[in-house]
Amino acid sequence: MKNVLIMTVSTLFISSNITAQEANPTQKDKKAAEKETKLEDPVCHMKVKKSGKITAKHKGVEYSFCSESCKESFVKNPDKYIKK
Ligand SMILES: [Zn+2]
Incomplete structure:
Protein backbone atom coordinates (compact mmCIF):
# COMPACT_ATOMS: atom_id res chain seq x y z
CA MET A 1 0.00 0.00 0.00
CA LYS A 2 2.93 2.31 0.63
CA ASN A 3 3.87 2.19 -3.04
CA VAL A 4 0.40 3.32 -4.11
CA LEU A 5 0.64 6.35 -1.84
CA ILE A 6 4.02 7.33 -3.25
CA MET A 7 2.68 6.98 -6.78
CA THR A 8 -0.28 9.21 -5.98
CA VAL A 9 1.90 11.88 -4.39
CA SER A 10 4.38 11.94 -7.25
CA THR A 11 1.56 12.07 -9.82
CA LEU A 12 0.04 15.04 -8.03
CA PHE A 13 3.42 16.75 -7.92
CA ILE A 14 4.02 16.23 -11.63
CA SER A 15 0.60 17.49 -12.68
CA SER A 16 0.85 20.62 -10.51
CA ASN A 17 4.28 21.24 -12.00
CA ILE A 18 2.85 21.06 -15.53
CA THR A 19 0.09 23.51 -14.60
CA ALA A 20 2.65 26.00 -13.29
CA GLN A 21 4.68 25.77 -16.47
CA GLU A 22 1.61 26.31 -18.65
CA ALA A 23 0.59 29.42 -16.73
CA ASN A 24 3.62 31.43 -17.81
CA PRO A 25 3.17 31.44 -21.60
CA THR A 26 -0.52 32.24 -21.11
CA GLN A 27 0.37 35.36 -19.15
CA LYS A 28 2.83 36.41 -21.83
CA ASP A 29 0.11 36.01 -24.48
CA LYS A 30 -2.22 38.22 -22.47
CA LYS A 31 0.42 40.94 -22.24
CA ALA A 32 1.02 40.75 -25.98
CA ALA A 33 -2.71 41.08 -26.62
CA GLU A 34 -2.90 44.15 -24.39
CA LYS A 35 -0.09 45.78 -26.35
CA GLU A 36 -1.86 44.99 -29.60
CA THR A 37 -5.01 46.88 -28.66
CA LYS A 38 -3.25 50.09 -27.69
CA LEU A 39 -3.81 51.97 -30.95
CA GLU A 40 -6.64 54.46 -31.06
CA ASP A 41 -9.00 55.18 -33.90
CA PRO A 42 -8.39 58.93 -34.45
CA VAL A 43 -11.96 59.44 -35.68
CA LYS A 49 -5.84 46.38 -32.86
CA LYS A 50 -2.50 47.29 -34.33
CA SER A 51 -2.82 44.29 -36.65
CA GLY A 52 -6.17 45.54 -37.96
CA LYS A 53 -6.66 45.60 -41.71
CA ILE A 54 -8.31 49.03 -41.91
CA THR A 55 -5.39 51.45 -41.96
CA ALA A 56 -4.41 54.66 -43.72
CA TYR A 81 -8.53 64.25 -36.54
CA ILE A 82 -4.79 64.57 -35.91
CA LYS A 83 -3.76 66.12 -32.63
CA LYS A 84 -1.25 68.89 -33.11
ZN1 LIG B 1 -13.96 54.34 -35.53
Missing part, protein backbone atom coordinates in the same frame (compact mmCIF):
# COMPACT_ATOMS: atom_id res chain seq x y z
CA CYS A 44 -14.12 57.85 -32.97
CA HIS A 45 -11.34 57.24 -30.35
CA MET A 46 -12.11 53.55 -30.09
CA LYS A 47 -9.25 51.22 -29.19
CA VAL A 48 -8.26 49.22 -32.25
CA LYS A 57 -1.07 56.41 -44.00
CA HIS A 58 -0.81 60.14 -43.57
CA LYS A 59 2.51 62.00 -43.65
CA GLY A 60 4.38 58.74 -43.02
CA VAL A 61 2.31 57.77 -39.99
CA GLU A 62 -0.01 54.78 -40.14
CA TYR A 63 -3.39 55.07 -38.47
CA SER A 64 -5.78 52.24 -37.68
CA PHE A 65 -9.57 52.41 -37.79
CA CYS A 66 -12.46 50.41 -36.39
CA SER A 67 -14.41 50.56 -39.65
CA GLU A 68 -14.19 51.62 -43.28
CA SER A 69 -16.45 54.62 -42.60
CA CYS A 70 -14.05 55.96 -39.97
CA LYS A 71 -11.19 55.51 -42.41
CA GLU A 72 -13.10 57.38 -45.12
CA SER A 73 -13.79 60.30 -42.78
CA PHE A 74 -10.10 60.44 -41.88
CA VAL A 75 -8.85 60.26 -45.47
CA LYS A 76 -11.21 63.07 -46.52
CA ASN A 77 -9.99 65.41 -43.79
CA PRO A 78 -6.98 64.01 -41.89
CA ASP A 79 -6.00 67.30 -40.21
CA LYS A 80 -9.34 67.43 -38.45
Whole structure:
Protein backbone atom coordinates (compact mmCIF):
# COMPACT_ATOMS: atom_id res chain seq x y z
CA MET A 1 0.00 0.00 0.00
CA LYS A 2 2.93 2.31 0.63
CA ASN A 3 3.87 2.19 -3.04
CA VAL A 4 0.40 3.32 -4.11
CA LEU A 5 0.64 6.35 -1.84
CA ILE A 6 4.02 7.33 -3.25
CA MET A 7 2.68 6.98 -6.78
CA THR A 8 -0.28 9.21 -5.98
CA VAL A 9 1.90 11.88 -4.39
CA SER A 10 4.38 11.94 -7.25
CA THR A 11 1.56 12.07 -9.82
CA LEU A 12 0.04 15.04 -8.03
CA PHE A 13 3.42 16.75 -7.92
CA ILE A 14 4.02 16.23 -11.63
CA SER A 15 0.60 17.49 -12.68
CA SER A 16 0.85 20.62 -10.51
CA ASN A 17 4.28 21.24 -12.00
CA ILE A 18 2.85 21.06 -15.53
CA THR A 19 0.09 23.51 -14.60
CA ALA A 20 2.65 26.00 -13.29
CA GLN A 21 4.68 25.77 -16.47
CA GLU A 22 1.61 26.31 -18.65
CA ALA A 23 0.59 29.42 -16.73
CA ASN A 24 3.62 31.43 -17.81
CA PRO A 25 3.17 31.44 -21.60
CA THR A 26 -0.52 32.24 -21.11
CA GLN A 27 0.37 35.36 -19.15
CA LYS A 28 2.83 36.41 -21.83
CA ASP A 29 0.11 36.01 -24.48
CA LYS A 30 -2.22 38.22 -22.47
CA LYS A 31 0.42 40.94 -22.24
CA ALA A 32 1.02 40.75 -25.98
CA ALA A 33 -2.71 41.08 -26.62
CA GLU A 34 -2.90 44.15 -24.39
CA LYS A 35 -0.09 45.78 -26.35
CA GLU A 36 -1.86 44.99 -29.60
CA THR A 37 -5.01 46.88 -28.66
CA LYS A 38 -3.25 50.09 -27.69
CA LEU A 39 -3.81 51.97 -30.95
CA GLU A 40 -6.64 54.46 -31.06
CA ASP A 41 -9.00 55.18 -33.90
CA PRO A 42 -8.39 58.93 -34.45
CA VAL A 43 -11.96 59.44 -35.68
CA CYS A 44 -14.12 57.85 -32.97
CA HIS A 45 -11.34 57.24 -30.35
CA MET A 46 -12.11 53.55 -30.09
CA LYS A 47 -9.25 51.22 -29.19
CA VAL A 48 -8.26 49.22 -32.25
CA LYS A 49 -5.84 46.38 -32.86
CA LYS A 50 -2.50 47.29 -34.33
CA SER A 51 -2.82 44.29 -36.65
CA GLY A 52 -6.17 45.54 -37.96
CA LYS A 53 -6.66 45.60 -41.71
CA ILE A 54 -8.31 49.03 -41.91
CA THR A 55 -5.39 51.45 -41.96
CA ALA A 56 -4.41 54.66 -43.72
CA LYS A 57 -1.07 56.41 -44.00
CA HIS A 58 -0.81 60.14 -43.57
CA LYS A 59 2.51 62.00 -43.65
CA GLY A 60 4.38 58.74 -43.02
CA VAL A 61 2.31 57.77 -39.99
CA GLU A 62 -0.01 54.78 -40.14
CA TYR A 63 -3.39 55.07 -38.47
CA SER A 64 -5.78 52.24 -37.68
CA PHE A 65 -9.57 52.41 -37.79
CA CYS A 66 -12.46 50.41 -36.39
CA SER A 67 -14.41 50.56 -39.65
CA GLU A 68 -14.19 51.62 -43.28
CA SER A 69 -16.45 54.62 -42.60
CA CYS A 70 -14.05 55.96 -39.97
CA LYS A 71 -11.19 55.51 -42.41
CA GLU A 72 -13.10 57.38 -45.12
CA SER A 73 -13.79 60.30 -42.78
CA PHE A 74 -10.10 60.44 -41.88
CA VAL A 75 -8.85 60.26 -45.47
CA LYS A 76 -11.21 63.07 -46.52
CA ASN A 77 -9.99 65.41 -43.79
CA PRO A 78 -6.98 64.01 -41.89
CA ASP A 79 -6.00 67.30 -40.21
CA LYS A 80 -9.34 67.43 -38.45
CA TYR A 81 -8.53 64.25 -36.54
CA ILE A 82 -4.79 64.57 -35.91
CA LYS A 83 -3.76 66.12 -32.63
CA LYS A 84 -1.25 68.89 -33.11
ZN1 LIG B 1 -13.96 54.34 -35.53
